[in-house]
Amino acid sequence: MLELRGVETFYGTIQALFGMTLECAEGEVTTLIGRNGMGKTTTVGSILGTVPSRAGEIRFGGETVSGLPAYEVAQRGIGLVPEGRQVFPNLSVRENLVATAANYSDSDDPWTLERVLDFFPRLGERLDNQGSQLSGGEQQMLAIGRALMLNPRLLILDEATEGLAPLIRQEIWRRLEQLKSGGLTILLIDKNIDEFAHIADRHYIVEKGQVVWHGESESLLGDSSLKSRYLGI
Ligand code: ATP
Secondary structure, eight states: OEEEEEEEEEETTEEEEEEEEEEEOTTOEEEEEOSTTSSHHHHHHHHHTSSOOSEEEEEETTEEOTTSOHHHHHHTTEEEEOTTOOOOTTSBHHHHHHTTOOOTTOOSSOOOHHHHHHHSHHHHHTTTSBGGGSOHHHHHHHHHHHHHTTOOSEEEEESTTTTOOHHHHHHHHHHHHHHHHTTOEEEEEOSOHHHHTTTOSEEEEEETTEEEEEEOHHHHHHOHHHIIIIIOO
C-alpha cells in the first residue's frame, strides 16, 4: 500500500533522510523505530508531503505521491495522529472530530461521530469539553478519533503512546488491534517495543536517516543486541 524507495529529505541544507526505503503492506501493522532524532518524524513528513523529499520515490496505493502537495496526499487516504497529538485546544471534542471529517477511502461503512464515540466511550463523556481540558490519554484518543473521521486507508501514528500511563497505553494498543482486525493498514512509531510487538507484522529500525534493519517481531524481540545497538534499551 505504501512504498518508499531511496527517499532523501533535507531541512534547508541539512540532510535528514539518506535513502529511506520501506514498505507497508495492506492490512498490516508496520513500525518505524529508532532513537530520537534518527528521522522517523521526517519520514512521516516526507510521506505526507509536509517536508517534501528531494530524491527517491514515494508510492501510495500504487501511485506516486512524492511531489504532490500535502492536502492531496491526505486526500488519497492517509490519516495522521501527529507527535504531540495536536488536538485543537479551543475546539470542543465534538468540533475536533467533525471539523475535518471526510470519507477519503469511499467506505460504504464510514467512521461517523457515533462510531468514534462507541470506539472511545470516554470521548462521549467529554463531548463538550475543549481539547485543552482533556488528559493526555483522552487527547490521544481524540487525535486517533479525528484521524479515523477521515476514513483513511492508511493510519500513521507518530509516538502513539508517548507520555501515557500504562493502563491508557494498554487501551490504545487494544484499539489499534481492533483497527487492524477491521483491515486498516497502520504505520506506527513508538518506543514501547515489547508492548506493541504482538500486534505488529514488520519493523524497520532507523538510524541516521536510513533503515539499518528490518524484520518481523520474533526476530526483533529475540535479538537483544539489536535493541541495545540501535535503540539504547
Ligand atoms: P524524535 O523521536 O525525537 O522526533 P525522529 O527520529 O522523529 O526523532 P526527526 O525529528 O525526523 O527524528 O529528525 C531527524 C533529523 O532532522 C534530526 O537530526 C533533527 O535534528 C533534524 N530536524 C528535524 N526537524 C528539523 C527542522 N525543522 N529543521 C532542521 N533540522 C530538523
